[in-house]
Amino acid sequence: MENTPKNIRLVLAVLAVAVGLFMVAVAPFIIQTSLERVISALLVVSAEKPAYASGILLFSYAFPLYRGLIFIGGIALLLLAKSIADGREWAFAPALLASAFPSAGGMFMFMPYVSFVDGFPLPLVVSFVGLAFFWSLILLRKVDKWLKWGQFLALTFSGMLTTHAFIVGTGNLRTLLTRPDKPLYDGLGWWVLAWSQPIQWICVILLFVAIYLLASRKIWGWRLALLSVVSLVAIDVPMQIIRLVIAHSTSWDYSYGLPVIIGLLFVLLFPRFKQALTEESA
Template sequence: MKDTARKNRSIMAILLVGAGLFMVAVVPFLVQSTLDPMLQGLMKKVAEDPSYASGPMLMAIFYPLCRALIMVAGVTAILIAYPLWQGEGWTWPVALTCLAVPAIGGMYMMLPFVSFVKDTFPPPMPIILTGLIGYWGILLLKKSERAQRVVDFIVFTLLGVATGGGFVLGFGAMRQLMSRPGKPLFINTKIASLTVGGPLNWICAFFVFAAIPLLAQRKALGWWLALIGAVSAVVGSLPTYFISLSGYYLIGIASGTILTVTLLIPSVKRRLIGELAPAASQVS
Protein backbone atom coordinates (compact mmCIF):
# COMPACT_ATOMS: atom_id res chain seq x y z
CA MET A 1 0.00 0.00 0.00
CA LYS A 2 2.88 2.39 0.62
CA ASP A 3 3.65 2.38 -3.10
CA THR A 4 0.14 3.70 -3.80
CA ALA A 5 0.18 7.47 -4.27
CA ARG A 6 -0.64 9.47 -1.14
CA LYS A 7 -3.44 11.23 -3.05
CA ASN A 8 -5.05 7.88 -3.85
CA ARG A 9 -4.71 6.73 -0.26
CA SER A 10 -6.34 9.96 0.88
CA ILE A 11 -9.29 9.37 -1.46
CA MET A 12 -9.56 5.78 -0.23
CA ALA A 13 -9.58 6.96 3.39
CA ILE A 14 -12.29 9.52 2.59
CA LEU A 15 -14.35 6.81 0.90
CA LEU A 16 -14.02 4.60 3.97
CA VAL A 17 -15.01 7.33 6.41
CA GLY A 18 -17.89 8.55 4.23
CA ALA A 19 -19.25 5.06 3.59
CA GLY A 20 -18.71 4.11 7.23
CA LEU A 21 -20.65 7.12 8.54
CA PHE A 22 -23.46 6.35 6.09
CA MET A 23 -23.54 2.71 7.21
CA VAL A 24 -23.67 3.64 10.88
CA ALA A 25 -25.92 6.71 10.85
CA VAL A 26 -28.19 6.35 7.80
CA VAL A 27 -28.52 2.64 7.03
CA PRO A 28 -30.45 1.85 10.28
CA PHE A 29 -33.26 4.17 9.18
CA LEU A 30 -33.20 2.97 5.57
CA VAL A 31 -33.52 -0.64 6.69
CA GLN A 32 -36.49 0.18 8.92
CA SER A 33 -38.17 2.13 6.11
CA THR A 34 -37.64 -0.94 3.94
CA LEU A 35 -38.85 -3.49 6.48
CA ASP A 36 -42.19 -2.02 7.51
CA PRO A 37 -43.82 -1.51 4.07
CA MET A 38 -42.30 -4.76 2.81
CA LEU A 39 -43.89 -6.68 5.70
CA GLN A 40 -47.24 -5.04 5.01
CA GLY A 41 -47.09 -6.12 1.38
CA LEU A 42 -45.90 -9.57 2.36
CA MET A 43 -48.80 -10.06 4.78
CA LYS A 44 -51.21 -9.39 1.92
CA LYS A 45 -49.39 -12.03 -0.11
CA VAL A 46 -49.62 -14.49 2.78
CA ALA A 47 -53.41 -14.04 2.84
CA GLU A 48 -53.48 -15.09 -0.81
CA ASP A 49 -50.79 -17.78 -0.71
CA PRO A 50 -50.03 -19.70 2.53
CA SER A 51 -46.66 -20.82 1.13
CA TYR A 52 -45.37 -17.37 2.11
CA ALA A 53 -46.46 -17.78 5.74
CA SER A 54 -42.93 -18.12 7.10
CA GLY A 55 -41.78 -14.96 5.30
CA PRO A 56 -42.77 -12.29 7.86
CA MET A 57 -40.99 -14.04 10.73
CA LEU A 58 -37.83 -14.65 8.70
CA MET A 59 -37.73 -11.12 7.33
CA ALA A 60 -38.21 -9.69 10.82
CA ILE A 61 -35.08 -11.61 11.87
CA PHE A 62 -32.80 -11.29 8.85
CA TYR A 63 -33.34 -7.62 8.02
CA PRO A 64 -32.22 -6.44 11.50
CA LEU A 65 -29.35 -8.94 11.32
CA CYS A 66 -28.22 -7.46 7.99
CA ARG A 67 -28.52 -4.00 9.49
CA ALA A 68 -26.29 -4.99 12.41
CA LEU A 69 -23.67 -6.51 10.10
CA ILE A 70 -23.63 -3.39 7.93
CA MET A 71 -23.25 -1.16 11.01
CA VAL A 72 -20.32 -3.22 12.31
CA ALA A 73 -18.73 -3.07 8.87
CA GLY A 74 -19.25 0.70 8.94
CA VAL A 75 -17.54 1.06 12.31
CA THR A 76 -14.64 -1.04 11.02
CA ALA A 77 -14.36 1.06 7.85
CA ILE A 78 -14.07 4.25 9.90
CA LEU A 79 -11.48 2.79 12.26
CA ILE A 80 -9.18 1.46 9.54
CA ALA A 81 -9.28 4.64 7.41
CA TYR A 82 -6.31 6.22 9.18
CA PRO A 83 -3.96 3.20 9.02
CA LEU A 84 -4.94 2.74 5.36
CA TRP A 85 -4.04 6.37 4.70
CA GLN A 86 -0.68 5.69 6.35
CA GLY A 87 -0.12 2.83 3.90
CA GLU A 88 -0.57 -0.23 6.13
CA GLY A 89 -1.15 -3.08 3.69
CA TRP A 90 -3.37 -5.22 5.91
CA THR A 91 -6.12 -2.58 5.69
CA TRP A 92 -6.83 -3.07 1.98
CA PRO A 93 -8.35 -6.59 2.22
CA VAL A 94 -10.29 -5.50 5.31
CA ALA A 95 -11.61 -2.40 3.52
CA LEU A 96 -12.82 -4.46 0.56
CA THR A 97 -14.57 -6.90 2.86
CA CYS A 98 -16.29 -4.14 4.84
CA LEU A 99 -17.60 -2.43 1.72
CA ALA A 100 -18.83 -5.70 0.24
CA VAL A 101 -21.22 -6.08 3.18
CA PRO A 102 -23.63 -3.21 2.34
CA ALA A 103 -23.61 -4.11 -1.35
CA ILE A 104 -24.52 -7.75 -0.63
CA GLY A 105 -26.88 -6.96 2.26
CA GLY A 106 -28.62 -4.27 0.24
CA MET A 107 -29.09 -6.70 -2.65
CA TYR A 108 -30.74 -9.19 -0.31
CA MET A 109 -33.09 -6.56 1.15
CA MET A 110 -33.89 -5.05 -2.24
CA LEU A 111 -35.44 -8.11 -3.88
CA PRO A 112 -38.32 -8.70 -1.42
CA PHE A 113 -39.06 -4.97 -1.32
CA VAL A 114 -39.51 -4.63 -5.09
CA SER A 115 -41.56 -7.84 -5.09
CA PHE A 116 -44.09 -6.75 -2.46
CA VAL A 117 -44.02 -2.93 -2.61
CA LYS A 118 -44.99 -1.37 -5.91
CA ASP A 119 -44.38 2.11 -7.32
CA THR A 120 -42.07 3.14 -4.46
CA PHE A 121 -38.38 4.00 -4.56
CA PRO A 122 -36.54 1.10 -2.87
CA PRO A 123 -34.63 2.33 0.24
CA PRO A 124 -31.99 -0.43 -0.15
CA MET A 125 -30.79 1.16 -3.41
CA PRO A 126 -28.61 3.81 -1.68
CA ILE A 127 -27.17 1.06 0.52
CA ILE A 128 -26.16 -0.97 -2.53
CA LEU A 129 -24.71 2.05 -4.33
CA THR A 130 -22.72 3.14 -1.27
CA GLY A 131 -21.20 -0.31 -1.00
CA LEU A 132 -20.45 -0.59 -4.70
CA ILE A 133 -18.92 2.89 -5.05
CA GLY A 134 -16.70 2.34 -2.04
CA TYR A 135 -15.84 -1.24 -3.05
CA TRP A 136 -14.85 -0.32 -6.59
CA GLY A 137 -13.08 2.81 -5.44
CA ILE A 138 -10.88 0.94 -2.96
CA LEU A 139 -10.28 -1.74 -5.58
CA LEU A 140 -9.23 0.55 -8.41
CA LEU A 141 -7.34 3.29 -6.55
CA LYS A 142 -4.63 0.92 -5.34
CA LYS A 143 -1.50 1.09 -7.46
CA SER A 144 -1.30 -1.73 -10.00
CA GLU A 145 -0.95 -2.36 -13.72
CA ARG A 146 -3.97 -1.70 -15.90
CA ALA A 147 -4.34 -5.40 -16.71
CA GLN A 148 -4.27 -6.18 -12.98
CA ARG A 149 -7.00 -3.63 -12.28
CA VAL A 150 -9.19 -5.11 -15.03
CA VAL A 151 -8.80 -8.62 -13.64
CA ASP A 152 -9.41 -7.47 -10.07
CA PHE A 153 -12.49 -5.48 -11.08
CA ILE A 154 -14.08 -8.44 -12.88
CA VAL A 155 -13.19 -11.10 -10.33
CA PHE A 156 -14.02 -9.16 -7.17
CA THR A 157 -17.31 -7.97 -8.70
CA LEU A 158 -18.22 -11.57 -9.54
CA LEU A 159 -17.36 -12.62 -5.99
CA GLY A 160 -19.85 -10.10 -4.64
CA VAL A 161 -22.56 -11.08 -7.13
CA ALA A 162 -22.11 -14.80 -6.39
CA THR A 163 -22.23 -14.18 -2.64
CA GLY A 164 -25.40 -12.11 -2.87
CA GLY A 165 -27.10 -14.55 -5.22
CA GLY A 166 -26.20 -17.54 -3.07
CA PHE A 167 -27.53 -15.90 0.08
CA VAL A 168 -30.82 -14.94 -1.60
CA LEU A 169 -31.31 -18.48 -2.94
CA GLY A 170 -30.59 -20.04 0.45
CA PHE A 171 -33.01 -17.69 2.15
CA GLY A 172 -35.75 -18.37 -0.40
CA ALA A 173 -35.39 -22.12 0.05
CA MET A 174 -35.59 -21.77 3.84
CA ARG A 175 -38.80 -19.73 3.54
CA GLN A 176 -40.43 -22.34 1.34
CA LEU A 177 -39.27 -25.27 3.45
CA MET A 178 -40.56 -23.72 6.69
CA SER A 179 -44.06 -23.23 5.24
CA ARG A 180 -44.20 -26.34 3.06
CA PRO A 181 -47.42 -28.39 2.99
CA GLY A 182 -47.36 -31.69 4.82
CA LYS A 183 -44.47 -30.76 7.10
CA PRO A 184 -42.48 -32.24 8.76
CA LEU A 185 -42.57 -34.63 5.78
CA PHE A 186 -41.35 -33.79 2.29
CA ILE A 187 -44.38 -34.75 0.26
CA ASN A 188 -42.95 -34.29 -3.22
CA THR A 189 -39.69 -34.15 -5.15
CA LYS A 190 -40.00 -30.41 -5.80
CA ILE A 191 -40.00 -29.59 -2.08
CA ALA A 192 -37.24 -32.12 -1.39
CA SER A 193 -35.03 -30.54 -4.07
CA LEU A 194 -34.97 -27.31 -2.07
CA THR A 195 -33.11 -29.13 0.70
CA VAL A 196 -30.22 -29.49 -1.75
CA GLY A 197 -30.13 -26.21 -3.65
CA GLY A 198 -30.95 -23.94 -0.71
CA PRO A 199 -28.40 -25.03 1.93
CA LEU A 200 -25.73 -25.63 -0.70
CA ASN A 201 -26.08 -22.07 -2.04
CA TRP A 202 -25.85 -20.68 1.48
CA ILE A 203 -22.62 -22.59 2.12
CA CYS A 204 -21.28 -21.50 -1.25
CA ALA A 205 -22.08 -17.87 -0.43
CA PHE A 206 -19.98 -18.20 2.74
CA PHE A 207 -17.07 -19.73 0.80
CA VAL A 208 -17.11 -17.06 -1.89
CA PHE A 209 -17.41 -14.21 0.60
CA ALA A 210 -14.48 -15.60 2.59
CA ALA A 211 -12.47 -15.59 -0.64
CA ILE A 212 -12.67 -11.77 -0.92
CA PRO A 213 -10.11 -10.87 1.78
CA LEU A 214 -7.98 -13.91 0.98
CA LEU A 215 -7.74 -13.14 -2.74
CA ALA A 216 -7.06 -9.51 -1.86
CA GLN A 217 -3.98 -10.87 -0.05
CA ARG A 218 -3.19 -13.05 -3.09
CA LYS A 219 -3.64 -16.23 -1.06
CA ALA A 220 -4.12 -19.48 -2.97
CA LEU A 221 -6.72 -20.51 -0.39
CA GLY A 222 -8.90 -17.63 -1.57
CA TRP A 223 -8.79 -18.86 -5.17
CA TRP A 224 -9.68 -22.37 -4.09
CA LEU A 225 -12.53 -21.24 -1.84
CA ALA A 226 -13.97 -19.14 -4.66
CA LEU A 227 -13.68 -22.03 -7.12
CA ILE A 228 -15.17 -24.59 -4.74
CA GLY A 229 -18.04 -22.23 -3.90
CA ALA A 230 -18.73 -21.39 -7.55
CA VAL A 231 -18.71 -25.01 -8.77
CA SER A 232 -20.80 -26.16 -5.81
CA ALA A 233 -23.37 -23.43 -6.53
CA VAL A 234 -23.82 -24.85 -10.02
CA VAL A 235 -23.95 -28.41 -8.70
CA GLY A 236 -26.68 -27.44 -6.21
CA SER A 237 -28.66 -25.08 -8.44
CA LEU A 238 -28.78 -27.14 -11.63
CA PRO A 239 -30.84 -30.13 -10.40
CA THR A 240 -32.92 -27.88 -8.14
CA TYR A 241 -33.85 -25.72 -11.13
CA PHE A 242 -34.91 -28.66 -13.30
CA ILE A 243 -36.88 -30.31 -10.50
CA SER A 244 -38.51 -27.28 -8.91
CA LEU A 245 -38.71 -25.22 -12.16
CA SER A 246 -37.89 -22.13 -10.10
CA GLY A 247 -36.24 -19.56 -12.32
CA TYR A 248 -34.42 -18.08 -9.34
CA TYR A 249 -31.95 -20.96 -9.46
CA LEU A 250 -30.78 -19.71 -12.83
CA ILE A 251 -29.04 -17.02 -10.75
CA GLY A 252 -26.96 -19.67 -9.03
CA ILE A 253 -26.24 -21.48 -12.28
CA ALA A 254 -25.25 -18.31 -14.13
CA SER A 255 -23.17 -16.65 -11.40
CA GLY A 256 -21.46 -19.92 -10.47
CA THR A 257 -20.64 -20.78 -14.08
CA ILE A 258 -19.31 -17.32 -14.97
CA LEU A 259 -17.17 -17.17 -11.82
CA THR A 260 -15.83 -20.69 -12.41
CA VAL A 261 -14.86 -20.00 -16.02
CA THR A 262 -13.25 -16.70 -15.07
CA LEU A 263 -11.17 -18.22 -12.27
CA LEU A 264 -9.95 -21.03 -14.52
CA ILE A 265 -8.61 -18.72 -17.22
CA PRO A 266 -4.83 -19.17 -16.86
CA SER A 267 -3.99 -15.47 -17.29
CA VAL A 268 -6.57 -14.53 -14.66
CA LYS A 269 -5.26 -17.08 -12.19
CA ARG A 270 -1.70 -15.83 -12.71
CA ARG A 271 -2.89 -12.29 -11.95
CA LEU A 272 -4.69 -13.39 -8.80
CA ILE A 273 -2.26 -15.80 -7.15
CA GLY A 274 0.44 -16.67 -9.69
CA GLU A 275 3.66 -15.13 -10.91
CA LEU A 276 1.87 -12.01 -12.24
CA ALA A 277 0.07 -11.28 -8.97
CA PRO A 278 1.26 -8.24 -6.97
CA ALA A 279 4.16 -9.07 -4.66
CA ALA A 280 3.32 -10.07 -1.11
CA SER A 281 4.95 -6.90 0.16
CA GLN A 282 2.35 -4.87 -1.74
CA VAL A 283 -0.69 -6.56 -0.23
CA SER A 284 0.33 -7.34 3.33
Protein backbone atom coordinates in the same frame (compact mmCIF):
# COMPACT_ATOMS: atom_id res chain seq x y z
CA MET B 1 -1.52 0.56 -1.42
CA GLU B 2 1.89 2.12 -0.81
CA ASN B 3 2.43 2.54 -4.58
CA THR B 4 -0.82 4.46 -4.90
CA PRO B 5 -0.31 8.26 -5.00
CA LYS B 6 -0.83 10.00 -1.69
CA ASN B 7 -3.71 12.13 -2.96
CA ILE B 8 -5.57 9.01 -4.14
CA ARG B 9 -5.01 7.35 -0.79
CA LEU B 10 -6.39 10.44 0.90
CA VAL B 11 -9.50 10.31 -1.30
CA LEU B 12 -9.98 6.65 -0.42
CA ALA B 13 -9.54 7.41 3.27
CA VAL B 14 -12.15 10.18 3.11
CA LEU B 15 -14.48 7.81 1.28
CA ALA B 16 -13.87 5.18 3.95
CA VAL B 17 -14.93 7.64 6.65
CA ALA B 18 -17.98 8.84 4.70
CA VAL B 19 -19.15 5.34 3.80
CA GLY B 20 -18.35 4.07 7.29
CA LEU B 21 -20.48 6.80 8.86
CA PHE B 22 -23.28 6.00 6.42
CA MET B 23 -23.12 2.31 7.34
CA VAL B 24 -23.20 3.08 11.06
CA ALA B 25 -25.62 6.00 11.27
CA VAL B 26 -27.81 6.00 8.15
CA ALA B 27 -28.07 2.48 6.72
CA PRO B 28 -29.66 1.00 9.90
CA PHE B 29 -32.62 3.39 9.57
CA ILE B 30 -32.99 2.69 5.85
CA ILE B 31 -32.95 -1.04 6.54
CA GLN B 32 -35.50 -0.78 9.35
CA THR B 33 -37.80 1.32 7.18
CA SER B 34 -37.44 -1.18 4.35
CA LEU B 35 -38.16 -4.08 6.70
CA GLU B 36 -41.29 -2.42 8.06
CA ARG B 37 -42.60 -1.82 4.55
CA VAL B 38 -41.85 -5.37 3.39
CA ILE B 39 -43.50 -6.93 6.44
CA SER B 40 -46.54 -4.67 6.15
CA ALA B 41 -46.94 -5.69 2.52
CA LEU B 42 -46.49 -9.37 3.36
CA LEU B 43 -49.18 -9.20 6.02
CA VAL B 44 -51.62 -8.18 3.31
CA VAL B 45 -50.35 -10.67 0.72
CA SER B 46 -50.22 -13.61 3.14
CA ALA B 47 -53.85 -13.07 4.11
CA GLU B 48 -54.75 -14.28 0.62
CA LYS B 49 -51.69 -16.45 -0.04
CA PRO B 50 -50.64 -18.16 3.22
CA ALA B 51 -47.48 -19.56 1.60
CA TYR B 52 -45.97 -16.08 1.82
CA ALA B 53 -46.43 -15.88 5.59
CA SER B 54 -43.07 -17.52 6.22
CA GLY B 55 -41.40 -14.54 4.56
CA ILE B 56 -42.41 -12.39 7.52
CA LEU B 57 -40.38 -14.56 9.88
CA LEU B 58 -37.39 -14.96 7.57
CA PHE B 59 -37.05 -11.31 6.60
CA SER B 60 -37.46 -10.32 10.25
CA TYR B 61 -34.18 -12.15 10.86
CA ALA B 62 -32.38 -11.66 7.53
CA PHE B 63 -32.66 -7.87 7.35
CA PRO B 64 -31.34 -7.33 10.91
CA LEU B 65 -28.56 -9.85 10.27
CA TYR B 66 -27.28 -7.84 7.34
CA ARG B 67 -27.84 -4.63 9.29
CA GLY B 68 -25.51 -5.98 11.96
CA LEU B 69 -22.86 -6.94 9.41
CA ILE B 70 -23.15 -3.54 7.76
CA PHE B 71 -22.86 -1.74 11.10
CA ILE B 72 -19.73 -3.66 12.09
CA GLY B 73 -18.33 -3.15 8.59
CA GLY B 74 -18.88 0.58 9.00
CA ILE B 75 -16.95 0.61 12.26
CA ALA B 76 -14.18 -1.30 10.50
CA LEU B 77 -13.96 1.31 7.72
CA LEU B 78 -13.72 4.11 10.26
CA LEU B 79 -10.88 2.31 12.02
CA LEU B 80 -9.13 1.49 8.74
CA ALA B 81 -9.28 4.99 7.24
CA LYS B 82 -5.92 6.14 8.63
CA SER B 83 -4.18 2.96 7.50
CA ILE B 84 -5.63 3.43 4.02
CA ALA B 85 -4.32 7.00 3.96
CA ASP B 86 -0.90 5.74 5.09
CA GLY B 87 -0.84 3.19 2.27
CA ARG B 88 -0.85 0.10 4.47
CA GLU B 89 -1.32 -2.84 2.11
CA TRP B 90 -2.88 -5.02 4.80
CA ALA B 91 -5.81 -2.57 5.09
CA PHE B 92 -7.03 -3.31 1.55
CA ALA B 93 -8.59 -6.72 2.23
CA PRO B 94 -10.55 -5.90 5.41
CA ALA B 95 -11.76 -2.61 3.92
CA LEU B 96 -12.95 -4.44 0.83
CA LEU B 97 -14.77 -7.07 2.87
CA ALA B 98 -16.37 -4.37 5.03
CA SER B 99 -17.77 -2.63 1.95
CA ALA B 100 -18.94 -5.96 0.51
CA PHE B 101 -21.53 -6.24 3.28
CA PRO B 102 -23.67 -3.25 2.24
CA SER B 103 -23.09 -4.01 -1.44
CA ALA B 104 -24.41 -7.57 -1.18
CA GLY B 105 -26.82 -6.97 1.69
CA GLY B 106 -28.52 -4.02 0.05
CA MET B 107 -29.02 -6.01 -3.13
CA PHE B 108 -30.49 -8.93 -1.17
CA MET B 109 -32.95 -6.62 0.60
CA PHE B 110 -33.79 -4.99 -2.72
CA MET B 111 -35.39 -8.19 -4.06
CA PRO B 112 -38.23 -8.63 -1.53
CA TYR B 113 -38.70 -4.86 -1.48
CA VAL B 114 -39.40 -4.58 -5.21
CA SER B 115 -41.48 -7.76 -5.07
CA PHE B 116 -43.93 -6.44 -2.49
CA VAL B 117 -43.48 -2.68 -2.05
CA ASP B 118 -44.25 0.08 -4.54
CA GLY B 119 -42.03 3.10 -5.05
CA PHE B 120 -38.30 3.67 -5.04
CA PRO B 121 -36.42 0.65 -3.62
CA LEU B 122 -34.64 2.04 -0.56
CA PRO B 123 -32.19 -0.88 -0.17
CA LEU B 124 -30.56 0.13 -3.45
CA VAL B 125 -29.16 3.18 -1.68
CA VAL B 126 -27.35 0.92 0.78
CA SER B 127 -26.04 -1.28 -2.02
CA PHE B 128 -24.85 1.57 -4.25
CA VAL B 129 -23.04 3.34 -1.41
CA GLY B 130 -21.22 0.11 -0.59
CA LEU B 131 -20.41 -0.53 -4.24
CA ALA B 132 -19.09 3.01 -4.69
CA PHE B 133 -16.37 2.35 -2.13
CA PHE B 134 -15.88 -1.31 -3.10
CA TRP B 135 -15.12 -0.44 -6.72
CA SER B 136 -13.19 2.74 -5.90
CA LEU B 137 -10.87 0.82 -3.60
CA ILE B 138 -10.12 -1.69 -6.34
CA LEU B 139 -9.89 0.64 -9.33
CA LEU B 140 -8.06 3.62 -7.83
CA ARG B 141 -5.13 1.62 -6.50
CA LYS B 142 -1.95 1.74 -8.55
CA VAL B 143 -1.31 -1.93 -9.28
CA ASP B 144 -0.66 -4.21 -12.25
CA LYS B 145 -3.57 -4.15 -14.73
CA TRP B 146 -4.06 -7.92 -14.57
CA LEU B 147 -4.32 -7.75 -10.80
CA LYS B 148 -6.64 -4.75 -10.86
CA TRP B 149 -9.08 -6.17 -13.38
CA GLY B 150 -8.76 -9.71 -12.07
CA GLN B 151 -9.72 -8.51 -8.60
CA PHE B 152 -12.44 -6.26 -9.96
CA LEU B 153 -14.09 -9.12 -11.84
CA ALA B 154 -13.47 -11.91 -9.34
CA LEU B 155 -14.50 -9.89 -6.30
CA THR B 156 -17.52 -8.35 -7.99
CA PHE B 157 -18.74 -11.72 -9.26
CA SER B 158 -18.14 -13.25 -5.82
CA GLY B 159 -20.20 -10.51 -4.20
CA MET B 160 -22.99 -10.97 -6.73
CA LEU B 161 -23.02 -14.70 -6.06
CA THR B 162 -23.33 -14.15 -2.31
CA THR B 163 -26.48 -12.17 -3.03
CA HIS B 164 -27.91 -14.75 -5.41
CA ALA B 165 -27.12 -17.67 -3.11
CA PHE B 166 -28.59 -15.91 -0.08
CA ILE B 167 -31.76 -15.07 -2.01
CA VAL B 168 -32.13 -18.63 -3.29
CA GLY B 169 -31.41 -20.14 0.12
CA THR B 170 -33.93 -17.85 1.78
CA GLY B 171 -36.48 -18.67 -0.90
CA ASN B 172 -35.87 -22.38 -0.37
CA LEU B 173 -36.45 -22.05 3.36
CA ARG B 174 -39.52 -19.86 2.89
CA THR B 175 -41.09 -22.53 0.68
CA LEU B 176 -40.08 -25.38 2.97
CA LEU B 177 -41.65 -23.71 6.00
CA THR B 178 -45.06 -23.70 4.31
CA ARG B 179 -44.95 -27.09 2.56
CA PRO B 180 -48.29 -28.92 2.75
CA ASP B 181 -47.04 -32.13 4.40
CA LYS B 182 -44.75 -30.54 6.97
CA PRO B 183 -42.85 -32.01 8.81
CA LEU B 184 -42.62 -34.67 6.07
CA TYR B 185 -41.16 -34.13 2.61
CA ASP B 186 -43.60 -35.35 -0.02
CA GLY B 187 -41.49 -36.26 -3.03
CA LEU B 188 -38.30 -35.33 -4.80
CA GLY B 189 -39.39 -31.75 -5.41
CA TRP B 190 -39.33 -31.07 -1.67
CA TRP B 191 -36.25 -33.18 -1.04
CA VAL B 192 -34.13 -31.10 -3.40
CA LEU B 193 -35.27 -27.87 -1.75
CA ALA B 194 -34.03 -29.24 1.57
CA TRP B 195 -30.73 -30.22 -0.07
CA SER B 196 -30.26 -26.87 -1.76
CA GLN B 197 -31.09 -24.53 1.11
CA PRO B 198 -28.08 -25.10 3.42
CA ILE B 199 -25.69 -25.38 0.47
CA GLN B 200 -26.71 -21.91 -0.70
CA TRP B 201 -26.09 -20.32 2.70
CA ILE B 202 -22.83 -22.20 3.27
CA CYS B 203 -21.59 -20.88 -0.08
CA VAL B 204 -22.47 -17.35 1.03
CA ILE B 205 -20.11 -17.71 3.99
CA LEU B 206 -17.39 -19.29 1.85
CA LEU B 207 -17.66 -16.51 -0.73
CA PHE B 208 -17.34 -13.76 1.88
CA VAL B 209 -14.21 -15.47 3.21
CA ALA B 210 -12.98 -15.84 -0.37
CA ILE B 211 -13.46 -12.11 -0.97
CA TYR B 212 -11.15 -11.32 1.93
CA LEU B 213 -8.54 -13.89 0.90
CA LEU B 214 -8.66 -12.99 -2.80
CA ALA B 215 -8.13 -9.36 -1.86
CA SER B 216 -5.12 -10.54 0.14
CA ARG B 217 -3.92 -12.55 -2.90
CA LYS B 218 -3.97 -15.76 -0.92
CA ILE B 219 -4.21 -19.06 -2.79
CA TRP B 220 -6.96 -20.15 -0.41
CA GLY B 221 -9.09 -17.28 -1.63
CA TRP B 222 -8.90 -18.71 -5.14
CA ARG B 223 -9.61 -22.21 -3.82
CA LEU B 224 -12.62 -21.16 -1.76
CA ALA B 225 -14.05 -19.14 -4.63
CA LEU B 226 -13.64 -22.12 -6.96
CA LEU B 227 -15.14 -24.49 -4.38
CA SER B 228 -18.14 -22.21 -3.93
CA VAL B 229 -18.82 -21.64 -7.60
CA VAL B 230 -18.51 -25.33 -8.51
CA SER B 231 -20.76 -26.26 -5.58
CA LEU B 232 -23.38 -23.78 -6.78
CA VAL B 233 -23.23 -25.18 -10.31
CA ALA B 234 -23.54 -28.72 -8.96
CA ILE B 235 -26.69 -27.88 -6.99
CA ASP B 236 -28.33 -25.16 -9.11
CA VAL B 237 -28.34 -26.92 -12.48
CA PRO B 238 -29.99 -30.17 -11.34
CA MET B 239 -32.26 -28.17 -9.01
CA GLN B 240 -33.53 -26.13 -11.94
CA ILE B 241 -34.18 -29.24 -14.01
CA ILE B 242 -35.91 -31.12 -11.19
CA ARG B 243 -38.05 -28.14 -10.22
CA LEU B 244 -39.19 -27.61 -13.81
CA VAL B 245 -39.65 -31.22 -14.89
CA ILE B 246 -40.67 -33.10 -11.75
CA ALA B 247 -42.08 -30.44 -9.43
CA HIS B 248 -43.73 -28.58 -12.35
CA SER B 249 -42.47 -25.26 -11.04
CA THR B 250 -42.49 -22.23 -13.32
CA SER B 251 -39.61 -20.53 -11.51
CA TRP B 252 -36.21 -20.06 -13.16
CA ASP B 253 -34.55 -18.78 -9.98
CA TYR B 254 -31.66 -21.23 -10.09
CA SER B 255 -30.61 -20.24 -13.60
CA TYR B 256 -30.39 -16.50 -12.92
CA GLY B 257 -26.98 -16.88 -11.32
CA LEU B 258 -25.46 -18.86 -14.19
CA PRO B 259 -24.04 -15.85 -16.10
CA VAL B 260 -22.25 -14.72 -12.93
CA ILE B 261 -21.06 -18.26 -12.24
CA ILE B 262 -19.65 -18.52 -15.76
CA GLY B 263 -17.97 -15.14 -15.38
CA LEU B 264 -16.35 -16.07 -12.07
CA LEU B 265 -15.20 -19.44 -13.40
CA PHE B 266 -13.57 -17.71 -16.37
CA VAL B 267 -11.69 -15.24 -14.18
CA LEU B 268 -10.55 -17.92 -11.75
CA LEU B 269 -9.35 -20.29 -14.47
CA PHE B 270 -7.89 -17.83 -17.00
CA PRO B 271 -4.11 -18.25 -16.46
CA ARG B 272 -3.12 -14.56 -16.35
CA PHE B 273 -5.90 -13.69 -13.94
CA LYS B 274 -5.20 -16.74 -11.79
CA GLN B 275 -1.52 -15.84 -11.53
CA ALA B 276 -2.34 -12.26 -10.54
CA LEU B 277 -4.96 -13.31 -8.01
CA THR B 278 -2.85 -15.94 -6.28
CA GLU B 279 0.59 -14.35 -6.18
CA GLU B 280 0.67 -13.66 -2.48
CA SER B 281 1.99 -10.25 -1.55
CA ALA B 282 4.74 -9.95 1.02
